[in-house]
Amino acid sequence: MRPRILLSIYRKEVLEALRDRRTLFMMIALPILLYPLLMIGMSRLQEGQAAAQTAKTSNIAIWGNLPPGFASYLKDKSKVVLMPWAGATPEVRKGIEEGQFDVPPKLPLDLDADEEPPKPKKLPDTPWAHAAQKAVLNREVDAVVILWQGFDRQITESDAGVITVLFDSVRPESRKARDRMSDYIRLYREDLVKTRVEQRKLAPGFAQAIDFQSTNVASEQRKSGMFVGMLLPYMLILFSAMSGFYAAIDMTAGEKERGTMQTLLCAPVESLEIITGKFGAVWTIATIATIVNLLSLAMTFSRLKLIPGMQMTIPPASYVIAFIMLLPISLMVNAVFLAVGAFAKDFKDGQNFLTPLLMSLIIPLMVTMAPGVELNGYLAFVPVVNIALLIKGIFLGEWAVDMLFLVTLSSLCYASLALLFAANVFERNAVLLGGKEGLSSVFDFGRRAGSRPTPGVSLLTFAVVLVLAFYGSLSLVDFGIPVTLAATQYGMFLLPCLLLVRMKGYDPLETLSLRAPSVRAVLGATLIGVSAWTVAGGLLVRLLPPPESLTRALERLLMLDDKAVPLWQVWLLIAITPAICEETLFRGLILSGFRRLGKWPAILITGLLFGLAHASIYRLLPTMALGVILGWMVWRTGSIVPAMISHALNNGLMATLTRSKGLVEALGLTGAKYVPWTAIGIGSLVLAAGVWLISGERQEETNS
C-alpha cells in the first residue's frame, strides 16, 4: 500500500462525506440536538406535568363517615373536593353503612414504607370494588376512599381503623388524588398516635418501637453512574454507528449508484488501498460523531436532574475511557457496514441491507440495561455486549485492568475479522460493479494445492482460535485442569490448524516448517529453553508485577491442581503438549502467513499474537518476548523443532520449579518475590550462548 494514494483516497472520501447533509446531520446535528431535546425536554415535560397535576383539583369520593377533625388535615383544601358517596350504588352504600362486607384484613407494619403510600393491592372481586372501579374508570371521581364500618369507634377506642383508597395508576389525576389522600391520612395517623401516647403517658418512642434508618453508601458518582451507565452505552454505540451507517452506504452503494465506482477501479490503485482509504474515512466520521455524542451527553447530563436532588457527577476521565473503548467497536461495526454495503446496488438497497444490521445492535445493547448484568469472563468475548458492559462499569467506577484487556483483545479480534471480510469483498470487482457475485465467492475457501497462507488467513485463524479456546476452556473448567488443558491444546489449537492446512491444500512442510534441525540448532534451542524464563520472568515481571490472584492461578495451573500428579505427566501436559500445539499454530501456520510482510514484522506480529493469546495483560510482555525469540529461531533455522524444544524446556522448568522445593532451594530462590539478579545474569549468559548458536544457522534463505 502506498501512503500517498491512501491519503488521497481518504481525503477525498472525508471531503465528500463532509459535504453530505445526511452524514453531517447524523454526525453533528443529531447528537447536538437530540440529547438536550430528549433528556432536558423529557425532564421539563415531567416537571411540567407534575406542576399541572398539582394545580388540578382532585375529586375524591368518600364512602363512609369521615371522623370529626379529619377535614383540618386537608392542607390545600381548594385542591380537593370530597364527594360523599359519589359513584356508590345503593347496594354498596347500604352494605358499607350496615357492615355487610368483609373488611379487608389489617396489614403488618411495613418498615420500609417510609414516606411512600402503601403498595396497591389486587382488586378484590366484591361489589364495592367493582363499583369503585367503575366510578374511577368512568372518571366520575379521581379516587374512592372507603372508611369501613366502625372506623369512628375503632379510632375512639384506640383500635386501628381501616381505610381503603381505590385509584387508577394509569391516569395521572387519579395517582395525584391517591397521593393527596395518602398524605392526609398519614398526617392524621401520626397525630392520632401522638395523642394516644400522650394520653397514656407513654414514652415518645412507644408506638414507634424501633427507629429504622437505612443510609445509601453509594457515592454521587455511583448514583449518577448507575443512571448514566444504563443509558449511555446504548445511546453512544447506536448513535456513533448510525453516523458511520450513512457514510458507509454512500461510499459503497452510493458510489455504485452514481457510477463512480467504475471510475475509481480503472485508476492504478489497489483494492486494499480503496477499502483502507474508505474505511479510514468512515471511521473518522464515526469517531467525530462519537466525540460529538460524548460532548453533547456530558453537557446534557451535567445540566440534568432526572433524579430529584441528585447532581450528575461523572468524572471527565470516565468519558475519555469510554471514548477509547468505543474505538474497537466502531472499527468492527463500520468494517461490516462497508463490506455489506458493497453488495448493495444503490443507496436504497444499501439502507435495506444495513438497517437490519443496525437494528441487530439493539438486542445486545439492551442487555446492558438489564439490572444485575455485569461483565465477566464469558461476556468479555461477546461482541458489543462486552464494550457496553465495560462502559457501564467505567461510569460506575467498577472496572478491572484484566477485564479491560480481555474486552479490548476480543473486540480487536472481531474488528480484524470484520476488516478482513471488508477487504475480501473489495477484492471482488464484480461485486463492486454491481455484478451478481454472491457471498460464497467472498468466503472463498477453495483448495489450492501447494499454496501458503496469507496474513489475512493468519489473522483470521488467530481470531477464531482465540474465541474458540476461550469459550472452550471456560466450558470445560468443571472437568479439571488436565482435561481442560489437553482439550484446549489439541482440540482448539492443533486440530483447527491441521484441518486448515489440509482443507486449503497448503504445503505442510513449508507452512509448518517441518524440517529436521541441525545438532547446533538443537543445542542452541536447549540453552535458550533452560534460560529464557530467567530473563522473561525475571526482568519483564518486574516491569508489570502480576496481582497475587494471577500468581496463585498460574501456580495452580503448573501444579495441575494436584500435588500428587507425577512429574512426567506434568511435563507431558504443561511442557510437551503446548510445545507441539502452540508452536504448530503460532510459529507454524500463523508465522507462515505473515512471512510476506518481511522477517521482523512477521516475527513481532506473531510474538504479539502469542502474548495476546495468553489473555492477561500481566503475562503479555513475558509471553510476547518468548514468542519473539521462538519466532526468530524458526526463521533462522527453517525448522519448528528448535522452537518446540525451547518452549517445552521453558514450560517444564517453570512447572518443576513450582513443584520442587529442593530445586528452588538449590537455586537460592526460596522466598524470593522475583527471580534474583544473579540468576538473571547467569540466565542471560546462557541465553546469549543459545542465541549465538542459532545465529550461526544459515537457513534463512528458505524463508524468503
Add this chain to the structure above:
Amino acid sequence: MNPILRADGLVKHFGAVAAAQDVSLCVHAGEVVGLLGPNGAGKTTILRMIAGILPPDSGYVHIDGKDMASDPLAAKQVIGFHSGDTQLYHRLTAREALQYFGRLYGMDEQALKARIDQLVEQLEMSSFVSRPCNTLSSGQKQRANIARAFLHHPDLLILDEPTNALDVVSGRFIVEAIRREKAAGRAVLFSTHIMGEAEYLCDRIALLHQGRIVDEGTLPELLERSGCDNLTDAFLKHAGVNRNGVMA
C-alpha cells in the same frame, strides 16, 4: 512496431452467458480502433477487461508490454478509460475531481495543476470547472470525464460509447478531442453505436456479435468482404438483421 494494446484470447462468462469469446485485439500508437456491435454484443465487457476492471476467465491483456494480470498497476497507469456511464463525484467540483485522479495516477502537484489548466482550456471547461459535478449538464459532465481520462497523458485511451446521450454539438466536441489525441500519437480503442463516428474516426473497425469479433479491418476491407456499400449495412449483415430490422 509493438502495439500499445495487445489482447489475446479473452473469454468471459457471466453464468451461462458468454459475454466474450476468444476476443483478440491490437491497437498501435496513433491508431483509432472502433468496436462496433449491437446492444449486448459484449463491447463493455471487453473494454472493462482490457481496462483491468474485470478479470477475464482466460486470455491476457498487455498494455505497453505490461501484463494486466500480473502487473495491473503499471498497466492501468498508461490507460485512460472513459465510458458513457462513468461518472464523477457529485459533491466534488470538476477541478477537485481532476486533482483527485491526478494524484491517484501519481502526478506531481505542479504538473497536475498545469495539466488541469491546459485541459480546461482545450475542452472549454472554464465556465463550470469550479462547480460541483452534480450541477453540470450531460455535455459538461462528459467533457469533465474526458478530461479525467486524458489527464495523465495515457498511451492508450479506452472509450466506451463516449458520445452516448449527447447532443450533436457536444458529441462533435468529444469526437474532435479524440482526433487530437490520435494526432498526438495516442492509441485509441473505442466503442460506438454511431456508424458516422466510426467511419470518421477509425483506422480499423472490429465488428462484434454475441461476444465474438466477426470481422475486423479498415473500412474498405470490411465493405469489400461484406459486399455492402456502407458500414451500416455491413454491421446489420453481421448482426443477422436485414435492412428492415428483421432478423435474417
